[in-house]
Amino acid sequence: MIYWKSFSDFLAMGGYGFYVWGSFGVTALIMLIEPIVAIRNQKTLIARLKRQLRAEARADQRNTAV
Amino acid sequence: MKDRFNLYRFASPATFYPLAGRLIPWFTALAVIFGLAGLWIGMLVAPTDFQQGEGYRIIFIHVPASWMSMFIYLVMAFWAAIGLAFNTRLSGMMAQALAPTGALMAFISLWTGALWGKPMWGAWWVWDARLTSELILLFLYIGYMALTAAIDDVRRADKAGGLMLLVGVVNVPIIYFSVKWWNTLHQGSSINLTKSSMATTMLWGMLLMALCFWMYSIAVALVRARSIMLERERHTDWAKALLTGDEK
Amino acid sequence: MLKIVTAVISRDLKLAMRRQADIVSALFFFIIVVSLFPLGIGPEPDLLRKLAPGVLWVAALLATMLSLPRLFADDHRDGTLEQLALSPYPLGLVVTGKVIAHWLVSGLPLALIAPVLGIQFDLSVDALLVLTGAILLGTPALSGIGAIGAALTLGLRGGGVLLSLLVLPLYIPVLIFGAGAVDATVAGLGGEGHLSLLAALTFASLGFAPWATAAALKIALE
Numbered sequence: 001m002i003y004w005k006s007f008s009d010f011l012a013m014g015g016y017g018f019y020v021w022g023s024f025g026v027t028a029l030i031m032l033i034e035p036i037v038a039i040r041n042q043k044t045l046i047a048r049l050k051r052q053l054r055a056e057a058r059a060d061q062r063n064t065a066v
Numbered sequence: 067m068k069d070r071f072n073l074y075r076f077a078s079p080a081t082f083y084p085l086a087g088r089l090i091p092w093f094t095a096l097a098v099i100f101g102l103a104g105l106w107i108g109m110l111v112a113p114t115d116f117q118q119g120e121g122y123r124i125i126f127i128h129v130p131a132s133w134m135s136m137f138i139y140l141v142m143a144f145w146a147a148i149g150l151a152f153n154t155r156l157s158g159m160m161a162q163a164l165a166p167t168g169a170l171m172a173f174i175s176l177w178t179g180a181l182w183g184k185p186m187w188g189a190w191w192v193w194d195a196r197l198t199s200e201l202i203l204l205f206l207y208i209g210y211m212a213l214t215a216a217i218d219d220v221r222r223a224d225k226a227g228g229l230m231l232l233v234g235v236v237n238v239p240i241i242y243f244s245v246k247w248w249n250t251l252h253q254g255s256s257i258n259l260t261k262s263s264m265a266t267t268m269l270w271g272m273l274l275m276a277l278c279f280w281m282y283s284i285a286v287a288l289v290r291a292r293s294i295m296l297e298r299e300r301h302t303d304w305a306k307a308l309l310t311g312d313e314k
Numbered sequence: 315m316l317k318i319v320t321a322v323i324s325r326d327l328k329l330a331m332r333r334q335a336d337i338v339s340a341l342f343f344f345i346i347v348v349s350l351f352p353l354g355i356g357p358e359p360d361l362l363r364k365l366a367p368g369v370l371w372v373a374a375l376l377a378t379m380l381s382l383p384r385l386f387a388d389d390h391r392d393g394t395l396e397q398l399a400l401s402p403y404p405l406g407l408v409v410t411g412k413v414i415a416h417w418l419v420s421g422l423p424l425a426l427i428a429p430v431l432g433i434q435f436d437l438s439v440d441a442l443l444v445l446t447g448a449i450l451l452g453t454p455a456l457s458g459i460g461a462i463g464a465a466l467t468l469g470l471r472g473g474g475v476l477l478s479l480l481v482l483p484l485y486i487p488v489l490i491f492g493a494g495a496v497d498a499t500v501a502g503l504g505g506e507g508h509l510s511l512l513a514a515l516t517f518a519s520l521g522f523a524p525w526a527t528a529a530a531l532k533i534a535l536e
Contacts, residue, residue, distance in 0.1 A: 014120035023178040244487040
């Protein structure tokens, strides 16, 4: 089934290794980094909104106490 | 009447946010499964191309990325049209959530195109009609993102961005054909891609990779859409309930 | 209907005449950019003749960009634009008038000075005529498409740079056919085909752009 005879054969890609792996490597990197960045942005956003909400709640409490 | 009501309910951020949250793992899983299957077939099983050698294997990401970059732009324009016609809140958010992924797909397409072009055509970059149009598509993505980022008022950002998308969609075919025509005038057909008939295994590999890219784009866009939604709706009851609910 | 267009044109022209320095500086920008190229690439006439159409057209695109941010900004600042939007006339017609006025003060001068600059590049008389015709035919499209960008970026910080980011990619077909017409004439193929396509682009964008611009202005004024 598998076309390649050896692993080094697979890496060499018939002399096109640099081009093929350069393409796949950068694509894989982008497709790893993009979701990580998106999820991290979401986490910092949620944390920020929670902080704001708590601050607003505290301000409301102070206002009603006075 | 009942259908209308359901549609509106579905389009409201309060229902869409949790729904998207439940869907993201599924799309991620599908992306991984399709990706592994596509890579298995494309990289391990598929035979070599008799004209291009092993270098042709770049096709398994180059073509799906190019398709996605164009498809995402069309989907964004579709959302823009809906948003401008029916004044829906969700459509602008979807368009903005999709834009970075579309731009990255255009970049991947250009990057892999360059790495493919070097061994096949002997140059990193040729002014081929498809490459040039892809570059212009990247410019259009960047223009859209810059425009929406520059406008503070989200309603105006959505509408202005939407209008820009529609203008772009009208122009893309004109740009493509003018570039194609310009290219044939200047270069002849010397750099046409060899149209070797594709083996079925290759076709399967490419199809699976395209599905992988598709699922991936949906998953990332949904993550981003949820962020945009939460930020814009932070003063509504559902968002507050969600934010305080998590704390306990 | 036509009266509102001519009224807007004459008003904008009057305003532009009060600020002639703007027109002149855009024109000199065009002249300077074009004159810089031979200094950068060398004085060989063959090379210059080959580069002339592209250089002149790219410089014309950039020179048009210069005056675009002002297209609606002044009217926006003093409230005229809102009055025009509230007037019973369709905003698209008002925009058509403004686009034509913009072309008269930005595109037309470029077309008139272009043959003189073409001589610097050793272009033949035929090529100079086609160049003038192409710039005359193509620059209205630039004003029209540019108006959409000007309306979208109205009142935004960094509007000028953003405007070029949005509009320059959309100018590509005009650039291709405009420069192509001169190229084809230089090569002895005749530029009629390019010129007719350029005319088609101009008519299409003059029909379509004012309405898109009006929609963008309404979004900006909301």
